[in-house]
Amino acid sequence: MTADVPDRTTASRATDRPGDESPFALGLLLRRAHWRAAAVMGEVLRPLGIELRHFAVLIVLVNRGPTVQRDLATATGSDKAGIMRVVDDLERKGLAVRKNVPGDRRVRAVEITPQGLELFDAAHVAAEPLAARFAAELGPGESEKLTELLTRLAYPAADEA
Template identity: 85%
Template sequence: MTADVPLSPTASRATDRRGEASPFALGLLLRQAHWRAAAVMAEALRPLGIELRHFAVLIVLVDRGATVQRDLAAATGSDKAGIMRVVDDLERRGLAVRKAVPGDRRARAVEITPQGVELFDAAHVAAVPLAESLVAELGPGEPEMLMDLLTRFAYPAGAEA
């Protein structure tokens, strides 16, 4: 199926430029960077018996404290069913617990346990050398600059969180 998109006679064609000049290049580059970072961080978590999806929830719980499941889903980019499976896994491992939310009989807040905090700390210790290897090719100050740029890119000023 071909779209009938008119091309003006003076317009250049997308095929006339190199791939990195494509408006899609940034997204593809960010995807490659994500895959590389995710693979390295998964290596740090593997001996601890959890996956990145579990650790993402633990990060939110450490940062925010007890958090309602729907807010966990939004904070981690998960859907309702996916977050329930992750929280189920964390509960089975004794890393998190669900608690009733006062005033809302249907809502459950998730809270990290002391065992979850221990695992969270252990994961950070294991991740330090791997994280350093991710930025080994960058010069002095560039890892911090990269974090700043990505933070501003991901969370633009004035955008809804």
């Protein structure tokens, strides 16, 4: 039975140190990079009066148009209660509205408002200098290459079939 257990003296232990060769290394590095990116995005969004969770919903609404709350929850990795709170916040701020879905009185679609689109555009303008600062450690062309690689990880070819 002990043959199934890796030898602790040779197995790599997961750390988040640069150069870690454990099977968890990539995930840990992505998590750390996400924390840094989320902090930068939060810095951009805070003066606009929203948080990253609000902006994530606005992104879905801009990309897809009116979207039912169930699909918003799936697209943003939220649960039903969490997405309801976010949509409530967006409605209260005048950035989104809920509308009845024709043919189904129980379902409501969320739609971005003109004010929501203005804020969305303003966030992108405000993000430019901070995004450049975030990627400052990368050399020429590396930001584009990293984006390409992360896109392939986030949207595997098998998912497109």
